[in-house]
Amino acid sequence: MTRVLLILVLFAAVATAQEKVSIQGKVLDADGAPVAGAMVATMWDRENPLGGVVTDAEGMFDLPADYYGRASIGILVMDKEKKRGVTSIFSAQSFGEVRELTLEKLARVSGKFSCKELGTPPPWTNVYVYAQPGDARVLQCDSREAEFSFLLPLGDYRIHMYGSDVKDLREQILLEEDKDFGTVDLPATNLAKLYGKPAPAIKVTAARGVKPEVQFKDFKGRYLLVEFWGFW
Numbered sequence: 001m002t003r004v005l006l007i008l009v010l011f012a013a014v015a016t017a018q019e020k021v022s023i024q025g026k027v028l029d030a031d032g033a034p035v036a037g038a039m040v041a042t043m044w045d046r047e048n049p050l051g052g053v054v055t056d057a058e059g060m061f062d063l064p065a066d067y068y069g070r071a072s073i074g075i076l077v078m079d080k081e082k083k084r085g086v087t088s089i090f091s092a093q094s095f096g097e098v099r100e101l102t103l104e105k106l107a108r109v110s111g112k113f114s115c116k117e118l119g120t121p122p123p124w125t126n127v128y129v130y131a132q133p134g135d136a137r138v139l140q141c142d143s144r145e146a147e148f149s150f151l152l153p154l155g156d157y158r159i160h161m162y163g164s165d166v167k168d169l170r171e172q173i174l175l176e177e178d179k180d181f182g183t184v185d186l187p188a189t190n191l192a193k194l195y196g197k198p199a200p201a202i203k204v205t206a207a208r209g210v211k212p213e214v215q216f217k218d219f220k221g222r223y224l225l226v227e228f229w230g231f232w
Contacts (some may be wrong), residue, residue, distance in 0.1 A: 110147075
């Protein structure tokens with residue numbers, strides 16, 4: 001009962017922290033003319049906005065966004081031809097202000113993943129892109145083919161690469177033109193390196209009904225349930 005009440009309290013705290021805010025702006029081309037039909041979203045999947053809004057005939061947009069008390073909210077804007085774009089980061093102090101955003105050239109970021117330690121590519125990978133400064137996440141690119149390809153406006157970014165059975169890789173990049181990462185080798189996790197091998201020795205620090213020196217082999221011939229807990 002105590003655990004249930006604790007979970008309910010945590011959900012209530014999250015709901016209270018969330019609020020709707022308004023991200024407003026005007027999208028312009030290099031000559032200062034308004035751009036109609038540009039796509040604006042706080043999160044993109046490759047070249048596809050996840051929700052978001054489209055600019056009107058005057059290049060204006062009003063994007064409702066969920067705010068969880070983070071330091072900032074980032075947006076990514078692309079024209080309908082997906083040739084020009086811009087990122088911008090709004091802090092709590094700038095919600096509601098109308099910001100002018102000028103579209104610039106887009107560059108393609110691409111690459112593949114491998115894992116030399118396992119001898120096979122990861123079965124699932126993902127790339128998160130964080131606009132800088134402000135470290136606001138604006139794009140993701142998950143794949144079951146161990147590859148990635150997406151468009152970004154020129155600028156500073158933090159790239160977070162990760163996947164199944166492999167360790168994370170984080171890298172800062174200054175994007176000035178198309179960037180091909182080639183093949184990125186992601187090291188295997190300690191657990192993945194044990195697949196198909198005997199389980200390592202365990203060390204019991206606290207348990208009921210077993211001796212501290214107990215090992216997996218002591219349960220040979222019987223069912224053994226091992227439950228792992230984690231959080232993120």
